[in-house]
Amino acid sequence: MPKYLKISLFLILILLFFYGGFFYANRVNANRVKQAAKISEASGSNFNLLNPILPFVNDIGLDYHELKSFKPQIEAYIKNKKSENPDLHISFYFRDLCGGLWSGVNENEFFSPASLFKLPVMIALLKKAEKDPEALKIGIKYKAKDYENIEEESGFKKEEGKFYTTDDLLTQMICYSDNTASLILLSFLGDSSILKVISDLNMNVGSQYDNNTNFVSVKAYAGIFRVLFNASYLNKQMSEKALRLLCQSQYSKGIRSAVPQEIKVAHKYGKRDIVGENGKINSVQLHHFGIVYHAKKPYIIGVMTRGGSIALKEKIIHDIAEIAYNEVDKQCSKNHDNQVFKE
Secondary structure, eight states, rough: OOHHHHHHHHHHHHHHHHHHHHHHHHHHHHHHHHHHHHHHHHHOOOOOTTTTTTHHHHHHTTTOSSOOOOHHHHHHHHHHHHHHHHEEEEEEEEEESSSSSSEETTOOEEEEOGGHHHHHHHHHHHHHHHOGGGSSSSSSOOOOOGGGOOOOOOOOOOTTTTTHHHHHHHHHHSSSSHHHHHHHHHHHHHHHHHHHHHHTTTTOOSSSSOOTOOEEEEEHHHHHHHHHHHHHOOHHHHHHHHHHHHHOOOSSSHEEEEEEEESSSSEEEEEEEEEOTTTTEEEEEEEEEEEOOOSOOOOEEEEEEESSSSSHHHHHHHHHHHHHHHHHHHHHHHHOOOOOOOO
């Protein structure tokens, strides 16, 4: 074949390749546009830059109106309680899970996490189970002599020599705030797993701490509940499992007693006790956090307290949670038209 014909054929092939690729790319892009249009049409929306959940808000029944801050009411309540009990320390945090409002009072003050430390243990175990589901089926033999000096807040009774799966122990730890179950799981997982969770969740724990150290703020700890709600650290399956366990907590005071029983609350309390020389237990700190699944506006609430009697701290947490619930419910009831997403 003459040389010029070879060159011509080569050029023709290049042109065919170029235009073929051009038309193929255009076809792919056209298909993508059509697909996006179908998704947009299915959702009943042409507003592709807005929050993608908005077209479904009315069907779900959520209220996306912005709440008006009720922080002054909380501040007035706390000020009144502190005037009556100068040694009290009270921190408060609230976050609307359907909007932008969050508010806090003394939200950066540090407290001892006490039993709240059980949540990072739970998350570490569930993180392990994401990669290895068998991790929740491992049996561990209970030996009472290893835990005879452990104080239980509301522990689950265990039988000597019986094997409990890590899933059983997880349920005992979260639902009954069982200290022994927590220690067994902590030993199973290792300190490094727990500290990694704490670091990943930006709780900023320093290296010099123990059970008596104040190193957790109400704002930082509340972030754990937001992470579970959004399934942004654990996957959906494990986040759902965690929240279901928290909804089964046997603790009936504080936030749980301030919210109507028919409304689910995924919650965890923490109590820091000191045993005096006479053997009497003095509860120096009491905290309570939860997600309140209000039908129209779920929200996170956290209260941390130090000082005063245990009865006083229980009442303070109840009262603050009641103020928050009543305010959310009242504001949602005023929003008769919840259609905040309109064409």
